[in-house]
Amino acid sequence: MNVQLGIQRFNPENDAKPYWQSFLITQVDPAERVLDLLKYVKAHVDGTLTFRHSCAHGVCGSDAMRINNLNRLACKTLVQALARPNTERVPIRVQPLLGLPVVKDLVVDMDPFYEHYRSIIPFLVNEQEAPGRERLQSPEERAIIDDGTKCILCACCTTSCPSFWANGRYVGPAAIVQAHRFIFDSRDTGAAERLAVLDRKTGVWRCRTVFNCTEACPRDIDVTRLIGEVKLAIAQGPRRAGRVR
Amino acid sequence: MQTHVFDAVIVGAGGGGLMAALHASRAVSTAVISKLHPLRSHTGAAQGGVGAALGNLEEDRWEWHAYDTVKGSDFLADQDSVDILCRGAVEAVIELEHMGLPFDRTPDGRIAQRPFGGHTNNETHQPVRRACHAADRTGHMILQTLYQQCLKNRVTFFDEFQILDLVTVDREVRGVVAVEIVTGEVHVFHSKATLLATGGYGRVWQITSNAAALTGDGNAIVLRNGFPLQDMEFYQFHPTGIYGMGILITEGVRGEGGVLINGLGERFMPRYAPTIKDLASRDVVSRAIYLEIQAGRGIEGKDYVYLDVTPDTVNRYFKLDGKRNPDGTWRRITGADIESKLPDIADFTRTYLGVDPVRQPMPVQPTAHYAMGGIPTNVDGQVTVDEYATPVPGLYAVGECACVSVHGANRLGTNSLNDLLVFGRRAGAHMAIFCREASLQLLPADPAARVKARMDQLRSGKGTVRPAALREHLQRVMMQHVGVFRVEAGMQQAVREIHALRSQVDDIRLDDRGHRFNTDLLEAFQTQNLLDLAEVIAAGALARHESRGAHAREDFPNRDDRNWLVHTLAFRRPDGGTELRYKPVVIARYQPRERLY
Amino acid sequence: MCSFSVAWLEGLRYAGKQGQWSWVAHRVSGLLTVAFVTTHVLDSTLITFFPKLYKKTIQLFKHPLAAVIEIPLVGAVLYHAVNGLRIAVMDFRPAWWRHQRRSSQVVQVVFALLYVPMALKMGSGVLAGLRGKRS
Ligand SMILES: Cc1cc2nc3c(=O)[nH]c(=O)nc-3n(C[C@H](O)[C@H](O)[C@H](O)COP(=O)(O)OP(=O)(O)OC[C@H]3O[C@@H](n4cnc5c(N)ncnc54)[C@H](O)[C@@H]3O)c2cc1C
Ligand code: FES
Numbered sequence: 001m002n003v004q005l006g007i008q009r010f011n012p013e014n015d016a017k018p019y020w021q022s023f024l025i026t027q028v029d030p031a032e033r034v035l036d037l038l039k040y041v042k043a044h045v046d047g048t049l050t051f052r053h054s055c056a057h058g059v060c061g062s063d064a065m066r067i068n069n070l071n072r073l074a075c076k077t078l079v080q081a082l083a084r085p086n087t088e089r090v091p092i093r094v095q096p097l098l099g100l101p102v103v104k105d106l107v108v109d110m111d112p113f114y115e116h117y118r119s120i121i122p123f124l125v126n127e128q129e130a131p132g133r134e135r136l137q138s139p140e141e142r143a144i145i146d147d148g149t150k151c152i153l154c155a156c157c158t159t160s161c162p163s164f165w166a167n168g169r170y171v172g173p174a175a176i177v178q179a180h181r182f183i184f185d186s187r188d189t190g191a192a193e194r195l196a197v198l199d200r201k202t203g204v205w206r207c208r209t210v211f212n213c214t215e216a217c218p219r220d221i222d223v224t225r226l227i228g229e230v231k232l233a234i235a236q237g238p239r240r241a242g243r244v245r
Numbered sequence: 246m247q248t249h250v251f252d253a254v255i256v257g258a259g260g261g262g263l264m265a266a267l268h269a270s271r272a273v274s275t276a277v278i279s280k281l282h283p284l285r286s287h288t289g290a291a292q293g294g295v296g297a298a299l300g301n302l303e304e305d306r307w308e309w310h311a312y313d314t315v316k317g318s319d320f321l322a323d324q325d326s327v328d329i330l331c332r333g334a335v336e337a338v339i340e341l342e343h344m345g346l347p348f349d350r351t352p353d354g355r356i357a358q359r360p361f362g363g364h365t366n367n368e369t370h371q372p373v374r375r376a377c378h379a380a381d382r383t384g385h386m387i388l389q390t391l392y393q394q395c396l397k398n399r400v401t402f403f404d405e406f407q408i409l410d411l412v413t414v415d416r417e418v419r420g421v422v423a424v425e426i427v428t429g430e431v432h433v434f435h436s437k438a439t440l441l442a443t444g445g446y447g448r449v450w451q452i453t454s455n456a457a458a459l460t461g462d463g464n465a466i467v468l469r470n471g472f473p474l475q476d477m478e479f480y481q482f483h484p485t486g487i488y489g490m491g492i493l494i495t496e497g498v499r500g501e502g503g504v505l506i507n508g509l510g511e512r513f514m515p516r517y518a519p520t521i522k523d524l525a526s527r528d529v530v531s532r533a534i535y536l537e538i539q540a541g542r543g544i545e546g547k548d549y550v551y552l553d554v555t556p557d558t559v560n561r562y563f564k565l566d567g568k569r570n571p572d573g574t575w576r577r578i579t580g581a582d583i584e585s586k587l588p589d590i591a592d593f594t595r596t597y598l599g600v601d602p603v604r605q606p607m608p609v610q611p612t613a614h615y616a617m618g619g620i621p622t623n624v625d626g627q628v629t630v631d632e633y634a635t636p637v638p639g640l641y642a643v644g645e646c647a648c649v650s651v652h653g654a655n656r657l658g659t660n661s662l663n664d665l666l667v668f669g670r671r672a673g674a675h676m677a678i679f680c681r682e683a684s685l686q687l688l689p690a691d692p693a694a695r696v697k698a699r700m701d702q703l704r705s706g707k708g709t710v711r712p713a714a715l716r717e718h719l720q721r722v723m724m725q726h727v728g729v730f731r732v733e734a735g736m737q738q739a740v741r742e743i744h745a746l747r748s749q750v751d752d753i754r755l756d757d758r759g760h761r762f763n764t765d766l767l768e769a770f771q772t773q774n775l776l777d778l779a780e781v782i783a784a785g786a787l788a789r790h791e792s793r794g795a796h797a798r799e800d801f802p803n804r805d806d807r808n809w810l811v812h813t814l815a816f817r818r819p820d821g822g823t824e825l826r827y828k829p830v831v832i833a834r835y836q837p838r839e840r841l842y
Numbered sequence: 843m844c845s846f847s848v849a850w851l852e853g854l855r856y857a858g859k860q861g862q863w864s865w866v867a868h869r870v871s872g873l874l875t876v877a878f879v880t881t882h883v884l885d886s887t888l889i890t891f892f893p894k895l896y897k898k899t900i901q902l903f904k905h906p907l908a909a910v911i912e913i914p915l916v917g918a919v920l921y922h923a924v925n926g927l928r929i930a931v932m933d934f935r936p937a938w939w940r941h942q943r944r945s946s947q948v949v950q951v952v953f954a955l956l957y958v959p960m961a962l963k964m965g966s967g968v969l970a971g972l973r974g975k976r977s
Contacts, residue, residue, distance in 0.1 A: 011759065013760065014759070043714075046756060048757040050757075055290050056456065056492075057593060059385060060285040060286075060456065069855055069857035070856070070857050103762055104762040123396060135342065137354055138352075139354075141350075149379070149386060152284070153284055160858070187345065208865055210862055210865040211858075211942050211943075212859075224939050224942070227936075228933060228939065
C-alpha cells in the first residue's frame with residue numbers, strides 16, 4: 001500500500017504562513033498507525049517535522065490532530081481505516097487541531113485548553129474528616145462517573161466543537177466531562193460551585209448538541225450525554241439529573 | 246538564560262514525582278519540571294492495579310505481600326525496604342481513595358481487588374486478590390488524581406521542560422539545567438534539594454511497552470555525573486505484549502482467568518508452574534513463552550503464543566482447576582465482565598489487531614517493560630553513592646528510575662505503582678525536612694556551560710549520522726543479545742556494537758537547527774542517554790555469571806547465592822568505560838531458597 | 843481561539859457527521875426564520891401606521907416571485923421548528939444521545955413529509971396564478 005501523506009507545516013521562526021508539504025511513502029503496512037508514518041518521516045526524511053507523541057497506544061493524549069478532516073489520535077488511526085476501496089494510493093492529510101494557536105507544525109499551544117480544565121475545580125472537594133479506611137461507594141454510584149474518568153484530555157472533542165471555534169472562551173466539552181466526573185461523584189461536595197462555573201455565559205449553554213465531540217472522542221466517551229446531564233443538573237439540581245439516564 | 250530558585254526541584258511528573266511534590270510542597274517551595282505535560286506521563290499507561298493487602302475480598306496480610314515480593318525478586322530485594330513498601334501500600338491506597346481516586350468497588354462499597362502474578366495466600370499458596378484496580382486504567386486514575394491534588398495545592402509546574410544535566414560542585418548537587426522546549430531557551434533551576442523521577446528506559450529495546458519518552462534521562466545524567474547505577478542488568482520482559490507492537494496486555498487478563506496457549510492448542514504454563522500456572526511471576530512466564538517458541542510450539546511455528554480470555558476457555562479451566570467463589574459456586578466470567586473489567590484491553594486488541602477478545606485469542610509475545618535497576622537510594626529516597634549506601638545530601642530519586650531496591654531481580658505486577666506512592670511520599674517528606682535545615686549553596690560561574698556547548702555542537706554539527714539510525718540499531722542489538730535469554734558471546738558482541746555506536750555520537754547530524762520546539766535536538770540527547778545506559782546494562786549482564794530473576798543466562802542457568810547474592814553498582818570511569826562494584830543485599834526474615842510457583 | 847474567517851473555512855471543511863450538518867442547517871434556517879418573522883412583523887406594523895402602503899405590500903406578496911421566495915422560507919421555518927424539537931428532546935433526555943444520528947434522519951424525514959406536500963401545494967398555487975394571469 002502507498003500513502004500520499006500531506007502535512008500542514010508551519011514554523012513561525014521561518015515561515016510567514018502555513019503551507020502544505022507532501023510525502024509519498026511506499027510499502028506501508030495497512031495496519032500501521034498514522035503516527036508510525038509521521039515518525040518515519042521525522043526519522044528518515046525530514047527531522048524538522050514536529051509533533052507531540054509518547055505512549056503510541058491512545059492513553060497519554062499527546063498526539064491529537066486533524067487527520068483527513070476529523071480530529072483523532074494519530075496513534076489510534078490505522079492507515080487501513082483511511083483507505084478507500086480500489087485505490088492504490090491512500091491520501092492522508094494531517095493538520096494541527098483547529099481552535100488553538102499553532103506552535104510549530106502539528107504542535108498547538110494547549111494552555112488555553114488546560115486553563116478551561118483548571119476553571120472547573122478539577123479535584124475532589126470534601127472537607128469532612130476522612131474515615132480510617134476507604135470512603136464507601138456502591139458499584140452503582142461508581143458506574144455513574146465511569147465514563148468521565150476515561151478522559152485523557154487530548155482535546156479532540158473541544159477542538160471539534162463549532163462553538164469553541166467561534167468563541168475560545170467557551171470551556172469546551174473536555175472541561176465539562178471532567179466536571180461531570182466530580183459533580184456526580186457520591187464522595188464530592190463541590191457540585192454547586194462547579195455548576196455555578198458551568199452556568200456562566202462561557203459554560204454548558206454554549207453546547208448546541210452538534211455531537212462532533214462525541215464522534216471525535218478516541219476513548220468512546222458519550223461526551224454530549226455528559227454535557228446534557230450537567231445541563232439538567234443546573235436546571236433541576238444535581239440529585240435529580242443523576243437519575244435521568 | 247533564566248535562573249529559578251526553589252527549595253526543592255522535582256524532575257518528572259509521573260506518579261513518583263507528583264507524590265513527592267504533593268508531600269514536599271506542603272512545607273517548602275517546590276517546582277516540578279517535566280518534559281511531557283504531567284498528564285502525558287507513562288504512569289497513565291499502567292493498567293492492572295496497585296498492590297496492597299487490604300483483604301477486601303479474602304484474607305490477606307502485608308507480611309504475605311512482603312514474602313511474595315521477596316520471592317518474586319529472586320531474593321535480591323532489600324528486605325527492610327520491602328517491609329516498608331508492603332506496609333505502606335495499604336495506607337497509600339487509602340490515601341489515594343480519600344483524594345478521590347475512582348477505584349472499582351465491591352458490592353459492599355469497598356475497593357475492589359483482583360489476583361495478579363506472584364501474589365499468593367502464603368498458607369494455601371493459591372493466588373490472592375490483592376491488586377486494587379480502577380478498571381484497566383489504574384495508572385491513568387492515579388496520575389490524574391495526583392495531578393488534581395497538585396493543582397489543588399498550587400504546586401508550581403514547568404511543563405515541557407527537559408533536563409539535560411545536573412549542576413554539581415564537588416559531587417554535591419545544587420540544581421538542574423533544563424531547556425524550555427517551546428522556546429529552546431536554557432533555564433537553570435537552583436535548589437537545596439533535587440529529586441529525579443524520570444521513569445524507565447524501555448526504549449533501549451526494540452519491542453517495548455514503554456512510551457517514546459522513556460529514555461532514561463535521569464539515570465544517564467546521574468551516571469555521567471559520576472554517581473553509580475544499581476542492578477541495571479535486571480530488566481523485566483513482560484510476557485504479554487501485543488505481537489509485533491509491544492503494547493502491553495495487562496496481567497489482569499490472566500487475573501480474570503485468561504490462559505496462555507501454544508501452537509498445539511495446549512495450555513503450557515502448568516508445565517512450568519504447576520501450582521499457580523499462568524499467574525507465575527513475569528520472568529518465569531516470559532521464559533516459558535520463549536522456550537515454547539524455541540521448541541517450535543509458537544502459533545503456526547511463529548514467534549508468538551495466544552492469550553485466551555474468551556469465556557468458554559476461561560470457564561472450562563476454572564472448572565478443571567476447581568476455582569470457586571467464596572460462596573461455593575463455580576467462578577465464571579461472561580463477555581460482559583470482560584467489557585467492563587478490561588475495556589481498554591478490548592479496545593487495544595480491536596483497534597490494533599482486529600481481534601475481539603470476547604471471541605478470539607490474542608497473539609502475544611514478551612515485551613521490554615520495567616527497569617528493576619536504577620539510581621540507588623535508601624528508604625527515604627536519598628541517592629546513595631557506594632557499597633556502604635552513603636547518601637549524597639540533597640539528591641533524591643524515586644519511581645522506576647530509582648532502585649531502593651524492592652524489586653530485586655524481578656518485579657511483581659502491581660508493585661511499581663505502590664513503590665511510586667510509598668517512596669514518593671517518603672522522599673517528599675524527607676526533602677521537606679532537609680530543605681528546612683539546609684541553606685542554599687552558591688551556583689558555579691556558568692552552570693549551563695556544558696549543556697550550551699553540546700547544544701551548539703549539535704546545532705552546527707557537520708556529521709552524517711541521523712540520531713534515529715543510531716537508536717534503531719541499538720534497539721535491535723539489545724533485543725537480540727540482551728533480551729529474555731542471554732549468552733556470553735552475544736553480550737560481548739552487544740558491548741562491541743554499543744561501543745561503536747557511542748563513538749558515532751559526535752558525528753550526529755540534525756535537520757532541525759532552530760530553537761522553537763526542536764524535538765530533533767532533544768531526541769539526540771535522548772539517544773545518547775539510551776547508548777550510555779545500554780553500555781552499563783550489557784556490562785553488568787556480562788559480568789554476572791548466574792541466572793536470577795529477569796537475568797537469564799543459557800551458559801549459567803542456575804542462581805548462585807554463594808557468589809552473586811549481591812547488588813551490582815556500575816560507575817562510568819573518566820575514560821568512558823564502566824567500572825563494576827558490588828553491594829550486599831539486606832536479608833532479614835526470609836532466607837533465600839529455591840523459587841517454585 | 844482563531845480568527846473568525848479561519849474558523850469558518852476550516853470549520854466547514856471539518857468532516858462532521860449528521861450532527862454538524864443539522865447544526866449548520868439549523869443555523870441557516872434560523873437566519874431565514876428571522877428574516878421571515880421580521881418581514882411579517884414589519885408588514886403588520888404597516889396596517890396601523892400606513893394602511894395604504896400595507897395594501898401595496900400585500901399586493902407585492904401576491905407576486906409570483908414573492909411566492910417563489912416564500913416557499914424556501916416556509917421550508918426554513920418548518921425545518922427550524924422540527925429540528926428545534928429534536929434538540930430540546932436531546933437536552934431533556936441526554937441518555938438518548940445514542941440515537942443522535944438517527945434522530946437527525948428522523949427530522950429530515952418528518953420535514954420532508956410535511957414540506958413536500960406543502961411546497962407542492964404552494965408551488966401549484968403559484969403556477970395556477972401564473973396561468974390565470976395569462977389566460
Ligand atoms: C503499559 C504499562 C503498564 C503498567 N502496568 C502496571 C501495573 O498495572 N501496576 C504497576 O504497579 N505498575 C505498572 N507499570 C509500571 C509503572 O506504571 C511504571 O513503572 C511507573 O508508572 C513509573 O512511574 P514514574 O513516576 O517513575 O515515571 P513515569 O510515569 O514514566 O514519569 C516519568 C516522568 O519523567 C519526566 N521526564 C523524563 N525525562 C525527563 C527529562 N529529561 N526532563 C524532564 N522530565 C523528564 C516525564 O515527562 C514524566 O513526567 C506499567 C508500566 C507500563 C509501561
Ligand atoms: S501517543 Fe499517547 S495518545 Fe497517541
